[in-house]
Amino acid sequence: MEKVLEVRELSxxxxxxxxxxxxxxxxxxxxxxxxxxxxxxxxxxTIRMISTLLKPTSGDAIVAGHSxxxxxxxxxxxxxxxxxxxxxxxxxxxKSYLRFMAGLFSTDIDVINRxxxxxxxxxxxxxxxxxxxxxxxxxxxxKLLLARAVMTEPKLAILDEPTSGLDVLNAIxxxxxxxxxxxxxxxxxxxxxxNMLEIEFVSDxxxxxxxxxxxxxxxxxxxxxxYSAQNLEEVFERVVKDNEIL
Amino acid sequence: MVDTSGDDYSAVLRDADADSLxxxxxxFTEKLENGERPEMISVSGxxxxxxxxxxxxxxxxxxGLISECISSAFAAKAGLTAEQVxxxxxxxxVTEQTVVKDKSAPIGAASIMSSIMMKNMILxxxxxxxxxxxSNMLMGAISNEKIDKTLETLLSAPVSRTAILGAxxxxxxxxxxxxxxxxxxxxSSFMSGATESVSEEMTGxxxxxxxxxDSALERLGLxxxxxxxxxxxxxxxxxxxxxxxxxxxxxxxxxDTKQSQTxxxxxxxxxxxxxxxxxxxxxxxxxxxxxxxxxxxxxTHTFSAxxxxxxxxxxIFFGGLAYQFVVFVICMFFALRLFNxxxxxxxxxxxxxxxxxxxxxxxNE
Numbered sequence: 001m002e003k004v005l006e007v008r009e010l011s012x013x014x015x016x017x018x019x020x021x022x023x024x025x026x027x028x029x030x031x032x033x034x035x036x037x038x039x040x041x042x043x044x045x046t047i048r049m050i051s052t053l054l055k056p057t058s059g060d061a062i063v064a065g066h067s068x069x070x071x072x073x074x075x076x077x078x079x080x081x082x083x084x085x086x087x088x089x090x091x092x093x094x095k096s097y098l099r100f101m102a103g104l105f106s107t108d109i110d111v112i113n114r115x116x117x118x119x120x121x122x123x124x125x126x127x128x129x130x131x132x133x134x135x136x137x138x139x140x141x142x143k144l145l146l147a148r149a150v151m152t153e154p155k156l157a158i159l160d161e162p163t164s165g166l167d168v169l170n171a172i173x174x175x176x177x178x179x180x181x182x183x184x185x186x187x188x189x190x191x192x193x194x195n196m197l198e199i200e201f202v203s204d205x206x207x208x209x210x211x212x213x214x215x216x217x218x219x220x221x222x223x224x225x226x227y228s229a230q231n232l233e234e235v236f237e238r239v240v241k242d243n244e245i246l
Numbered sequence: 247m248v249d250t251s252g253d254d255y256s257a258v259l260r261d262a263d264a265d266s267l268x269x270x271x272x273x274f275t276e277k278l279e280n281g282e283r284p285e286m287i288s289v290s291g292x293x294x295x296x297x298x299x300x301x302x303x304x305x306x307x308x309x310g311l312i313s314e315c316i317s318s319a320f321a322a323k324a325g326l327t328a329e330q331v332x333x334x335x336x337x338x339x340v341t342e343q344t345v346v347k348d349k350s351a352p353i354g355a356a357s358i359m360s361s362i363m364m365k366n367m368i369l370x371x372x373x374x375x376x377x378x379x380x381s382n383m384l385m386g387a388i389s390n391e392k393i394d395k396t397l398e399t400l401l402s403a404p405v406s407r408t409a410i411l412g413a414x415x416x417x418x419x420x421x422x423x424x425x426x427x428x429x430x431x432x433x434s435s436f437m438s439g440a441t442e443s444v445s446e447e448m449t450g451x452x453x454x455x456x457x458x459x460d461s462a463l464e465r466l467g468l469x470x471x472x473x474x475x476x477x478x479x480x481x482x483x484x485x486x487x488x489x490x491x492x493x494x495x496x497x498x499x500x501x502d503t504k505q506s507q508t509x510x511x512x513x514x515x516x517x518x519x520x521x522x523x524x525x526x527x528x529x530x531x532x533x534x535x536x537x538x539x540x541x542x543x544x545x546t547h548t549f550s551a552x553x554x555x556x557x558x559x560x561x562i563f564f565g566g567l568a569y570q571f572v573v574f575v576i577c578m579f580f581a582l583r584l585f586n587x588x589x590x591x592x593x594x595x596x597x598x599x600x601x602x603x604x605x606x607x608x609x610n611e
Contacts, residue, residue, distance in 0.1 A: 014592075051402045054588045073406065081402035087395040104403040145399075158402075 002029045004156050004188040005050065009059035012045050012212075019045040021212040022059065027156065030186040032178060034199045036236060037209035043192045044084070044160060046209070050190065051081040051158055064155045077105075082149040084160040084192075087141065094129035094136070094144050095120070098151065105152045115151045122177065123147035138165040146174060150181055157181075158190045163198060175202045196233040206232065208239045215239050255289045266290040268308050278316065286312070346466040347558060353462040361459045362468065362556070368433040369478070370521055370549050373485065375429060376422055377517040377545060380486055381493040382510060384418040388497030389506045398591065407585045415490045422486050467558070474555045477563070484570040485548040489513065491577035498584050499593055520546035530559065541566070544573045 005027040012020040020042040027033045035043045048054040050061045052072040060067050066074040088097050095116065102115035120129060123143045133141065142165050149157050162178070163171040179202060181187045193199050199206055200220050207217035216223065216239055220232055229235045259267065269287040277284035288305040314335075321331045342354040391397035401407060463469050470478075496509040520543050523529060529540055529550050540546050547566025554563040584590060 048398075048591070051398075053398060053401055053591060073404065076402060076404040079402065081399065083395065083398040085395055086399055089396060090394065101399075101403070104400075104405050148399075 003027070003062075004029050004031075004064055005033075005190065006062040007046075007050065007059075008061065010046060010049055010056050010061055011058045012042075012049060012054060013057040018212050020049065020056075023209070023212075023214045024059075025207050025214060025217050027188050027190060029155075029188055030182050031205065032182050032189040032191065032203045034191040034193060034203035034206045035209055036193060036196065036199055036206055036232075038240060041209045042212040043209055045212075047081075047158055047160055047190065047192060051079060052076055053081075078155040079158055080149040080152060080154040081158045082145055082160060082162065084164060086145055088133045088145060088148075090134035091132060093132055094123075094125055097133060097144065098129075098148060101148050102151065118153075119144075119147040119151035122150060124173075139167060139170055142166055143170065143174075146177075150177075150187065153185065153187065156188045156190060160192050161194070162191060163193070163195065171198065178202055196231065196236060200232045208236055210240050210243050213243070215243055255287075259289060259291050264291075265293075266305050268305055268312070270312075344462070344466065346468060349466050351462040351465040352457060353459065357459050358462060358466070358468070361463065366552055368430070369552050370524060371433065372426060372429045373482065373545075373548050374517055374521050376426055376482075376486065377489050377513065378510075379425060380418055380422040381489045381496075381513045383421060384414060384490050384493040385497040385500070385506060385509060387414050387418065388494060389500035389509075392498075392500060393502060393506075401590070407590075408582065411494065411582070411585055415494070418490055418493075419486060426482070468556050470552070470555065477555060477567075478551050481548050481551045481563075481567055481570070484567065484574055485545060488544050488570060488574045488577060491574060491581045494581040495577070495584055498581075498590050516543050517545050519543060520549045524549035524553070528553075530562065541569075544570050 003026050005025075007023055007025050009022040009024055010020055011018070011022055023042070023046050025033065035046065037043050045054065049056045050063065050068060052068050052075050056069065060069055062068075063075045064078040066078065068075050089100075092100065098116045098119045099112065102112040102119075105115065106112055123129075123146070125140060125143060128136070128140065129144075133144070136144070142163075146159070146162060149159060159178075163174050166174060175198060178189055178191075182189060182204075189203075191199070191203060203220065205217060205219050206223065208215045216226075218226070220235075223229075223235045224231065227235045227238045229238060258269070259265075267289050269289060271285060271287065274284045274286075286309060288309060290305055317335075318331060321334070326334075341352065343350050344353050344355045344358055391400060400410060457465075492513060496512070497506070500506045500509055520529075520540060523532075523540055524546070529537060529546065532540065547563075547570055551563060551566070554560070554566070584593065
């Protein structure tokens with residue numbers, strides 16, 4: 001299988017804290033990989049390094065053949081990143097926001113139009129796209145941003161807490177959409193979430209991260225078997241506790 | 247006729263329905279004829295302490311006229327001719343000469359001063375408004391990306407950080423330029439209205455004795471040519487660029503709306519101090535220590551630019567221009583470094599409080 005992301009011993013040292021310590025994992029084409037971990041585990045730092053927002057202290061991540069250190073500009077062409085608690089420009093209408101963001105990914109009008117149409121279809125906001133984003137609810141903004149993140153057909157979509165702020169029905173819809181895009185279009189996803197049930201449903205493989213270390217990674221059913229757990233929540237609990245004892 | 251019994255002159259003003267009045271008491275003429283010095287009462291109503299609000303008070307004019315009439319009457323009585331009276335009133339003729347470096351012109355320094363002040367008032371006001379407006383706008387453009395949480399999305403898009411900075415600076419600079427043009431036109435038409443009426447009044451009084459203010463300015467070399475305006479423009483451009491680069495850094499350190507207002511303070515002080523000093527005093531004649539401190543503020547050179555060019559202090563002008571360029575290069579270097587490093591996402595000034603940003607990241611990780 002073609003590898004879309006290869007993370008090789010990625011580390012990040014802040015002034016006092018080692019936020020990520022030699023994190024390594026791969027994501028294949030069309031695969032959904034989820035990073036799960038407690039608060040302050042290093043999920044967001046790892047994701048930010050892969051998104052070229054932060055420079056790694058050591059190690060490297062290769063996205064579609066491009067290094068995040070040496071070739072950050074090329075990496076940004078292959079990815080989209082949806083941060084947790086992200087916002088959108090409140091003075092723009094939904095549609096003009098989509099058009100503005102599409103314009104950052106292409107200069108070809110036809111391509112931009114195609115991206116915007118695709119996002120309009122995916123977000124399902126209909127006529128509300130003509131309204132200013134300032135009037136949207138949190139859930140609507142999240143849907144708009146998710147549509148923005150997948151409209152450019154990136155090789156790797158990095159979604160930090162993709163369903164945060166959404167109600168149950170909307171969250172289910174988003175999960176289905178992610179699975180569909182991965183299965184039908186071969187889009188790869190790197191997710192992070194606190195919601196273990198969501199992760200179990202949506203991801204092909206998970207990585208459990210705590211105190212900057214990636215402790216285990218593998219398929220959800222494999223991990224459940226290995227730790228004789230009923231669900232991912234139990235796996236997560238046991239892995240984190242084992243790590244504390246160590 | 248008004249009744250002035252008692253000390254309450256407010257009733258008198260109210261009854262007369264006037265803002266001010268001069269009261270000539272009973273027996274005024276008799277006292278004059280007896281060779282005594284009679285009393286006149288000047289009553290002025292004050293409605294505000296604003297500088298221009300009492301300017302219409304015409305009591306002194308009325309008193310002057312009355313005194314002049316009385317003097318003329320006395321002189322006529324004593325058998326003096328009109329020429330002798332005029333000589334008495336103005337016994338000497340004063341011819342004023344103003345010298346600027348090696349040039350001189352037959353005009354009063356006060357007329358030159360008032361004319362230059364009127365014209366020079368426009369530039370500092372425009373510079374001050376531009377500095378405040380431009381920095382506020384760019385700082386908002388950067389800090390709102392952080393406050394509204396759109397910055398990370400923008401920085402992860404396939405656009406270089408330098409291009410994002412460039413675009414934001416260009417947008418702010420274009421708006422600043424448009425503002426400068428609008429203010430310039432507005433103020434100059436407003437000021438030319440004011441100066442026209444003043445100079446008409448002056449030339450009306452001074453025909454034959456003095457040359458007009460404009461030709462005096464030209465003779466003294468105090469007018470500005472096209473090349474001078476280009477130099478002032480260059481200085482203004484550098485000022486705006488310094489503003490933009492400093493605002494970039496300050497905007498990057500902001501994490502919430504309250505902080506963004508606090509962050510305006512350094513720029514505000516940097517603009518306010520030289521603005522006020524240049525209005526009140528000649529910076530070049532201040533004590534050496536204060537002069538160095540004031541000149542260390544880069545915006546001082548913009549506020550004193552027109553003065554320096556007008557009075558030929560070119561070494562100070564070009565020194566200021568060079569200093570501003572160095573300041574701009576240094577500020578821009580640090581702004582670019584800040585934006586191309588992790589600090590744009592992690593830096594914050596928290597003045598002893600726990601950083602909101604750091605709290606958020608630790609929650610998210």
